[in-house]
Amino acid sequence: MKKLVKSLIFLVALGFCQLSEAQQLKVTTNGRYLETDKKEPFFWLGDTAWELFHKLDREEARHYLKTRASQGFTVIQAVVLAERDGLKTPNAYGELPFHDLDPTKPNEAYFTHVDFIVAEANKYGLVMGMLPTWGDKVFSEHPGAGPIIFNAVNAEAYGQYLGKRYRNANLVWILGGDRSVANDEVAKTWEAMAAGLDESGDGTHLMTYHPRGSSSSSDSFENADWIDFNMYQSGHVKKFNEVYRYTQKDLALRPIKPTIEGEPAYEDIPLKFWDYMKFEPGEFSDFTDENGNMKDLSPFQEGFFTGYDVRVLAYWNMLAGAAGYTYGNNAVWQMHKIGETFVIPTLSDWRGALKRPGAESMKHFKKFFQEIDFTKIVSDQELILSENPENENQIRSARASDGSFLLAYLAKPQEITLDLSEMTGEKLSGFWYNPRNGKSTAIPKFSPTLPLTIQPPTTGAEDDWMILILDKIEIRRKK
Structure with missing residues (x-):
């Protein structure tokens, strides 16, 4: 085992493209949120770009990252060993990640491309949410393209x-990759x-785990020391999904950890697509x-x-106490290009999808x-006194922990009655x-002593x- 690890570190020393020093994220002392090493609050606004390393060339990657940075995104979630046959189908430059499908034999040319994208993301002020592998490369009850190549020995070496x-x-x-933990051996891997x-x-x-739909990392790794914050996936099952239940469940655990939606319903993806697909080539050609x-x-x-559907989930998550939110678009996650065959039916190519209404609304959300x-x-x-x-x-x-503000989000416009008694200002x-x-x-002016x-x-x-109620006449805008 030690020889294996040392040999990999030697390979790194030979081929590593040095990245500039960057701020690292930490968990706040109250265990609820993320912050920079300068103690500044960090708002996680992620995008699921799962196929970024695998499908895009450098010009395309730069365009994608520049666009997302301009829209206010802060985290880009991408997979080193991608879902779309990432072990056997080469990247944009014809390179595979490993020699002989062996995690102990990394291909320097493949990882040089990953280096470029990570450095470019950091240059734009973006944090990479990096998945070492998609979950189908580890045994699970829901096989994918695979193949399964990891065990506890080579997984540690690859991590090194x-x-x-x-x-x-x-x-x-971000470990995992859309998979539940099937057994103890998988957990050990x-x-x-x-x-x-x-x-x-x-x-x-920091580290976390991206689980299968309708579950959280806490379901399998509630007491794991290496889980710094929890991540859940509400999935693509229905509109107005009760995403706040995942947040509430995770925040009730002790010790408390931040929790973030890592994969909600994607803009432009079919509801419950799995019920209407056989996942066979050409099945939607007509x-x-x-x-x-x-x-x-x-x-x-x-x-x-x-875009409206995904926006509702974003606000519901945050008002439940989440430390951030991850947006996703169906064409962007798979980096679907014009003329290609999609994985899940798309409405546009990835470039055209970058400025869809839901994505554009995320800058206002943040x-x-x-x-x-x-x-x-x-x-x-x-705080809601009306029917709910x-x-x-x-x-x-x-409400604010110090009584300085009160919030209520209406997914549907309707009359609302608010209890203002928690507000501290006169x-x-x-x-x-x-x-x-x-x-x-x-x-318009209202009495602070009565329900509104x-x-x-x-x-x-x-x-x-x-609706935002403040204890000051003017909001103090954060510069």
Whole structure:
């Protein structure tokens, strides 16, 4: 075992493309959020670019990263050994990650390309959420393209290799890759990989686990020391999914750890696509156009998720106390190119999908929560005095830990009655915040001593609104 690890470290020393020193993320002392090593709050706004290292060349990768940085994203989640036959299908430069499918024989040319993308992301101020491998390369009850190549011995060696190579990069390690932990041997394999990453990386990077849909990393690794924060995947099962339940469950565990949605419903993905697909080549050829995208959506009877749908999940997650949110687009995760065959039916190529409405609305989402200081959020549904059914009409509410603000998010426009008794200020002011364009509308003066009953400014079917009550006349904008 030691010889294997030493040989890999030697390979790293020969071929490592040194990355610039970067800030590393830490968990806050209260165990709820992430921060930089300068003690500044870090807002996780991720994008699932799973096939980034595998599918894009350097010009394409630079375009993708520059675009996401301009939209306010802070984390790019990508997989070193990708889902789309990443062990046997070469990257954009014809390179495979390993020689002879052996994790102890890395191909320097492949990892040089990974080096470039990681460094480029860091240059744009983006943190890489790096998955060492997709979960189908480890045994699971839901096989994929695979093949299965990892065990506890070579997983630790591979972790050593990556940890050493990217020691100075600004990144977070995300183990797993859309898979549950099938048995104790599988758990030991992931734990060994985590140990390798931690040892050769000098413990500088946070780690978590990306699970299968409708589950959290805490389901398999609740007490694991190497899990610095939890990650859950609510998945693509339905609109108005009760994502806040995952946050509530994770935050009730002790010791408390930050928790983040790592894969919600994607914009432009069919609802419950697995019920309508056989995953066979050409099965939708009669429904696609010359670019390889769907021109007829009728095979998917429950429709596709929209920008509005994913925006609702983002706000529901944050008001439940999550440390951030990961957006995703169906064409972007698979880096679907014009004329290619998709994995899951797409509505556009990856370039065209970058500025879809849901993605564009994320900059307003991030701006809002940074300006109010999201680290003060305490989920509190008791603030809603009006009817509040647990469906698309669900209103999510929260207050500041110091009583300085109160929040309520309306996925559907409706009358709301708020209990203001938790507010500490003698003078209150209020605003309606429009998640669609980031604009605020002042609320007429109201009494701070009585419950507030109010209607949002507009009542369109997809006109979601956030109400913000402050203990100051003017909000202190965070520069």
